[in-house]
Amino acid sequence: MSITNQKLSSKITEKIWSSDIERKIIEEWKANNVYDNIETNQSKDKYFVIDTPPPYPSGRPWHIGAAAHYSQIDMISRVARLKGFKVIFPIGVDRNGIPVEIHTEKKYKIRMRNTERKEFLKLCKLTLDDTENEFIEILQSLGLSADFKQKYQTDSPDFRAFTQSTFIEMWNKGLVYLGNRPNNYCIDCGTTIADAEIIYDDIETKLVYIKFYLENNNEFIVIATTRPELLFACQAVIVNPDDERYKEMQGKTLRIPIFNREVKIRSHHSANKNFGSGAVMICSYGDLNDVQLFRELGLMEIRSINLNGKTTEFAGMFSNLRIKEARSKIIDELEKQGLVEKIEIISHRTPLCERSKTPIEIISLEDYYLKQVDFKSNLLEQSKDIKFYPEMHRQILLNWINSITIDWPISRRRFYGTEIPIWYCTKCKKPNLPEPGKYYRPWDENPPFDKCTSCNNDKFEGEKKIFDTWMDSSITPLYITKFYKNRETFNKIYPVSIRPQGKDIVRTWLYYTLLRCLYLTKHIPWHSAWIMGYGVDEKGEKMSKSKGNVIDPLPIIKKYGADAFRFWSASETNVGYDFRCSEQKIQSAQKFLSKLWNIGRFISNFEIIDENNRPQELEATDKWILSELASMTKKCLDGYEELNFFIPANALREFTWNIFAAHYIEMIKSRAYNNESEEERKSALYTIHKCFRTILLLLEPISPFITYELWKKIYEDGEIVSEQKKIPTVEIEYDALVSSTQHIVKFNSEIWNKKKETLSSVTNKPLSLKDPIKTQIPRELELFKDDLILMHNIIVE
Structure with a gap:
């Protein structure tokens, strides 16, 4: 027939599928509370809990790759439901840290350190509120089956109190200490940063070959350096013990050019015979190797760079200069005195602040540290129990843990973040901590106690520093499982099922969460970790605002619909690998x-x-x-x-x-x-x-x-x-x-093509698909003969 x-x-009256229908469905889901997390009494093994990455609303446009990432996190939740699990899919918003401060400074054309703290915090919150709503709109428009009604914010009093409680517990366990030591410092961000917040880039720079004269002698050696501005902080010159050029000079004294201070030539295996002249000046501090050598050789530190990124008083006539300015003026002076043998332009691997992209400096500062070096073997062992999707990205975590050489500096000299809950006794200077449970702001509040625990003094000064933002982010699996609030719930759903995240933050978010949760619970925080690659542009380059190749996802979603966006994301992305955004x-x-x-x-x-x-x-x-x-x-x-x-x-x-x-x-x-x-x-x-x-x-x-x-x-x-x-x-x-299948496809295609190529004797046009055609049904398709005859209107020859 x-x-x-x-x-x-048809039961379906709409002739085409459109994003308008999607918007109606979203409202229907909201009205029916389809995806709300309602507590049930199911057994522990029937829960599937997602440690969802809290997106960071630091300004538009949001990355299309990030939107693809969250759409796939939702796919994880829906697959779990398909398997019969009760899914807990929380949504949080990460609202702490340097990015919002930088964005606020740009938006209001102000500088944080020149603005009254309370006023600056107020402006930061307004900035976040302006952008957060749009982020939530994107997530909802993508169809995330998450519990938006219980959305959490990492800058809420409740979350910050939670962070402070975990710190107090770790303090009481002896895991935190105050130390004054050289550390990474970002001049633009104005704060200490951890090794995990450093990226590296090859930057064109000058390699200056400087003459260092021996004491009371016209003889000199040449030292090549990319940091001539640190000459005044030089405390030693090292040469490789196997370098024949300097065999007779080891132990002799050199005069530092311009500054005429004396330093010793010392032998050390870290001097690279094949770089520059093979002789290296050791300053406080040009790089992390300098830090290690100062400790190893017992050298006395000279403070070279201050917190404002300027040379200190020890630089003499070159003091109070920005680094680039000091570098230029010292090179000019060296050339004027005939102390420059040559200058080469090289590509130098330079450590940068991950956020500001500013070259980091190493400055000695007093900071709080969380112990991690002594815990490395435990971390490596415990991490074996985490399943990785894909397995290859486990290596990112292992490489990072194995590379750790110093404890984690957790204090920051910024404003917008969770405050370190400490008051210092004005008499004995000892730190005093409150009881956990409340949110404390020591820089603005009196302590919740009357006497110093060490000397009974009743006068205190509140800590002004805040925590590294990863101190907040690293407790998300504890927060969503109600670690401090409901032990019954916590015991039922912790460790959570999965941590989905990008590969770029394995060494930060994933690692710090593993560290903190093991300290606090003695258990891994999740059973599995799902790691997504980068979204790249059509040329294969990683998207970034600075390159101008970021695609805003919201117009794309509105134009083609969320389902099309999601299907593209799935069909384009092999888990763990980078994917092109097109x-x-x-x-x-x-x-x-x-x-x-x-x-x-x-x-x-x-x-x-x-x-x-x-x-x-x-x-x-x-x-x-x-x-x-x-x-x-x-x-x-x-x-x-x-x-x-x-x-x-x-x-x-x-x-x-x-x-x-x-x-x-x-x-x-x-x-x-x-x-x-x-x-x-x-x-x-x-x-x-x-x-x-x-x-x-x-x-x-x-x-x-x-x-x-x-x-x-x-x-x-x-x-x-x-x-x-x-x-x-x-x-x-x-x-x-x-x-x-192959025979059916081949036969049908041949018939369709034959009709296109055959002219009708009536119309003198190619046969239509409905027109009869004479042909034979192949033997291998005999089972399907009746359907094929009716389908093609075949007249069997």
Whole structure:
């Protein structure tokens, strides 16, 4: 029976799938509280808890790669529901730290240190509030099945009190100490930074070859340095003990050019014979090697750079100068005195502040440190119990732990962050800590105690420094499981199921969380860690605001829809690897969803035949597609098991578009409309619905909007978003028919092409797909003969 003779009566009235429908669905989910985290009494092993990365609203545009990352985190949550878990999917907002301070300074054209502290904090909060709402809008528009009603903010009094409580507990365990030692310092940020916050870049710089004369002698040696501005802080010159050029000079005295101070030539294996002249000046501090050598050789530090990034009084006539200015003036003076042998331009690997991209300096400062060096072996051992997706990114963590040489400096000289809860006795200077539980601001509040615990003095001075922002971020798995507030809940859902995050913060967020949670709970914080790569532009370059290649996700989502964005993200991204961000590919994803919508409109014409009333025997064509469905389902489930959404996305598109729609539906259309053979028709309708239900269930984690709407319209219930839906099963009873696919595809394609190439004797135009054609059915397709004849209107020769 020809389809043209049938009157269609689709359950779906909208002719096209659009983002307008998505917005209506979001409101429906909100109204029905579909994804709220409601406490249940399920057993421990039925919970799936996500330690969701709190996004940082430090200004627009937000990275399209970040939006892709969060859409895939939502896929993780939906796969867990597909497996029958009660999912706890919290949403937080990270609102502490240097980025918001920098953004506030730019927005209001002010400087933090020139602004009254309370006023600056107020402006920071306004800045965050302005951008946070848009971040939440993006996350909701992406269809995140998270609990937005219980959103947390890391700058809230409750969260900051939590951070302070963990610090007080670690202090009481003897894990924190105050130390004055050389540390990384960012001049632009105005604070100490940890090694994990340093990046490296090759920067063009001058390598200056300077003559150092021996004491009371016209003889000199040449020392090459990239830091001539630190000449005045030089305390030794080292040469390699195996360097024949300096064998006779070891132990002799040199005069420092310009400053005429004397230093010794000492031998040390760290001097590279092949760099510069092979002789190295050791200053306080040019780099971390200088720090190590000062300790090892017992040298006396000379403070060279102050907190404002200027040379100190020890620089004499070059004091109070910015580093670049001091460098230029000292080089000029050296050249004037004939002390420069030559200058080379080299590419120098330079440590930079991760946030400001400013070269770091090493300055001795008093800071609080959290012990980590002595805990390295424990961290390495405990980390073995964490499953990594993909496994290759475990190495990032291991490399970082093995590279640690100093404890973690956790105090910062900034304003917007969680305050260190300490008051100092004005008499004995001893630190006094309060009881945990409240949020304390020592710089602005009197202490919650009357007497110093050491000397009974009643006068105190509050700490002005704040914590490194990772001190807040590293306790998210404890905060979301109610570590201090509800031990019953904590014991039921900790360790949490998974930490999803980017590979760029393995050495910070993942590592610091592991460190802190092991200290506080003696257990790893999560069972698994899912690590995503970078979103790169179409040229393969990492996106950054400075390069101007960042794509704002919100206009893209509004233009093509969240499901298209999400499907692109899944189909483009192999878990753990970098992925290209392309609007053209998002548009291609939209076309697939349009195809799916049209398939759904067609299928919705027919009554539902399910397992309760399936026919006794299925037709061969139906068995064949069910064999392909089983193969596709297994691929999808294997991909979901590894949380690699690239696999199910591409398997679903290939099956749905190129097999199910292009061949199967065309082969059974006549049977679907043929009321004369009830069993054959039931076989087609049972199969087409089984396939489509499975497609929708398997696609739901990736594209939840269109699957929800099609399911609701065709199958008239909300099961697809409930936690009672069943994961599709793999039925292998017809797997022998998978080999027929290549023959079916080949035959159908040949017939279609033959009709295009054959002119009609009536119209003198190429045959239409409905026109009859004479041909033979190949022997290997004999099982499908009846459906193929009806499909192509074949006259068997």
